[in-house]
Amino acid sequence: MPNLAFDTAHLLAGGLVLVSFVLLYQDRLTALLNVYALHAMVLALAVAWQANIQNAPHLYVTAVLALGFKAIVIPLALRRIIERLGIHREIETVVGIGPTMLAGMALVALSMVVMLRVTAAAAPIAREDLAFALAVVLLGLLIMVTRRNAVSQVVGFMSLENGLILAATGAKGMPLVVEISVAFSILIAFIVIGIFLFRIRERFDTVDLAALDQFRGERR
Secondary structure (H helix, E strand, C coil), rough: HHHHHHHHHHHHHHHHHHHHCCCCHEEEEEHHHHHHHHHHHHHHHHHHHHHHHHHCHHHHHHHHHHHHHHHHHHHHHHHHHHHHHHCCCCCCCCCCCHHHHHHHHHHHHHHHHHHHCCCCCCCCCHHHHHHHHHHHHHHHHHHHHHHEEHHHHHHHHHHHHHHHHHHHHHHHCCHHHHHHHHHHHHHHHHHHHHHHHHHHHHHHHHCHHHHHHHHCCCCC
């Protein structure tokens, strides 16, 4: 049973890294939102499994919040936003998909090397989960850096936050009050982001960051 708990936890954490790569590969907004919903579902499963093996019932609340808000509510709301903004199109990238995927693999390798050395004294299940979590965070940052569309950068930020939740649960969980405050913070941030995107669209008729740079006179 301990081996099953160990292997399943790492399978789910590794699956989250794999879905982060699928996010990194997407070049259309609708597909990106669908994959993000899958990303949040894998996170919810990983957190629920941690709740089971740690005997920490409060982590089930985190899993339910991740499933409800991140896997269902936020993707549906973002899809509604892009429909109203009329931005069904390909996502422009700073560099090509190939170099971006290679950079992602390098970041995962860096995460493994750094985190496994830093957490040498920790329990094995926590060490490797933290390494996977750092990889998810770095891949989320890479999505934000390599995408020019504001909506895709929002998705990158939210996938980064999924990595932080995985790290917190892998390191023996976090207090329930922190989970609830994080959920409300995400909800408020999402509302602000939605208003922000509508204001950009209304003012500049685009949410492409390269086009917005031209309005500032910073032509590339």
